[in-house]
Amino acid sequence: MTSSSTPAIRIEDLGKTYAGGKRALDGVSLEVKQGEFFGLLGPNGAGKSTLINILAGLVTKSEGKVDIWGFDIDQHPRNAKLSIGIVPQEILFDPFFTPREALEIQAGLYGVPKGERRSDELLAAMRLTDKAHAYSRTLSGGMKRRLLVAKAMVHSPPILVLDEPTAGVDIELRQQLWEYVKELHASGVTVILTTHYLEEAEQLCERIAIINHGKVVANEPTRQLLSRAQEKNVVVTVDRDLSEVPANICFDKVVLEGERSLAITYQKDKVNAGEVLAALQRDGLGIVDVVTREPDLEDVFLSLVRR
Numbered sequence: 001m002t003s004s005s006t007p008a009i010r011i012e013d014l015g016k017t018y019a020g021g022k023r024a025l026d027g028v029s030l031e032v033k034q035g036e037f038f039g040l041l042g043p044n045g046a047g048k049s050t051l052i053n054i055l056a057g058l059v060t061k062s063e064g065k066v067d068i069w070g071f072d073i074d075q076h077p078r079n080a081k082l083s084i085g086i087v088p089q090e091i092l093f094d095p096f097f098t099p100r101e102a103l104e105i106q107a108g109l110y111g112v113p114k115g116e117r118r119s120d121e122l123l124a125a126m127r128l129t130d131k132a133h134a135y136s137r138t139l140s141g142g143m144k145r146r147l148l149v150a151k152a153m154v155h156s157p158p159i160l161v162l163d164e165p166t167a168g169v170d171i172e173l174r175q176q177l178w179e180y181v182k183e184l185h186a187s188g189v190t191v192i193l194t195t196h197y198l199e200e201a202e203q204l205c206e207r208i209a210i211i212n213h214g215k216v217v218a219n220e221p222t223r224q225l226l227s228r229a230q231e232k233n234v235v236v237t238v239d240r241d242l243s244e245v246p247a248n249i250c251f252d253k254v255v256l257e258g259e260r261s262l263a264i265t266y267q268k269d270k271v272n273a274g275e276v277l278a279a280l281q282r283d284g285l286g287i288v289d290v291v292t293r294e295p296d297l298e299d300v301f302l303s304l305v306r307r
């Protein structure tokens, strides 16, 4: 069923309306390639958890089609479920089980035969071997997060989904967690990450989709998304009324904001502010005032989610 060209995840026209009438997802289409490190970003309430809970089989979709590793979640729910491991946002454990027991129970739930279980290997990979027999309640927050990653991997799924895994986790532990996830990714695991930290997504993800009010507003390779941050905006006030917008190859976009005010967008890797102003002066315009702004990835994000 699953060849190397089958997407790890294929979502087509996915919609979710909750019982109260809230439309949490609306016409979402996405593909995650096998082996990709994919980021799913969006402000609070955008619909990320709803999407992930549909993948996890915890929320039923209202419409659309979802394939996980080539398995339709309606027609082949068991194979779809076996193909994905989910690290949830909330840390929830039975405090009386040890990490090793927690992993064994989870493997049992997935029907992994005793001889094929990887509990010790996963504990070692998550640097939890010395805590294997401690009560889970005695683990630090970072250790609990790592145990959640181990739990998500007990059935060796080809896809790992991390839902806000570093919210409230301090920087050092975040780095450690990412080292493990990067190792998994290097070994071929497809990783999907939701995060509020743009910097984290920028460093780790090959492709980023941004979701807002239940709709996909961007879905691009990270580098391409970042190149939008090459866009610089300058508002120039000139010394006479303008009847039309001057055109110039220096400008990406020009908007007449008032009779004497031009909002110009240009690519800062191609031209500089001096060249932009010189182009206006060559048109015979005198410059009265200039206001510039430097965007970053956060601006790109905000400009997309404010629409």
Ligand SMILES: Nc1ncnc2c1ncn2[C@@H]1O[C@H](COP(=O)(O)OP(=O)(O)OP(=O)(O)O)[C@@H](O)[C@H]1O
Pocket: 018, 019, 020, 022, 023, 024, 042, 043, 044, 045, 046, 047, 048, 049, 050, 051
């Ligand atoms: N069980 C539910 N019943 C009704 N509405 C819900 C339910 N779960 C989520 N919602 C609503 O659906 C919308 C999307 O919520 P969702 O949790 O998917 O967003 P999110 O992007 O994951 O946000 P966050 O980053 O805060 O977790 C929100 O308006 C939320 O209030």
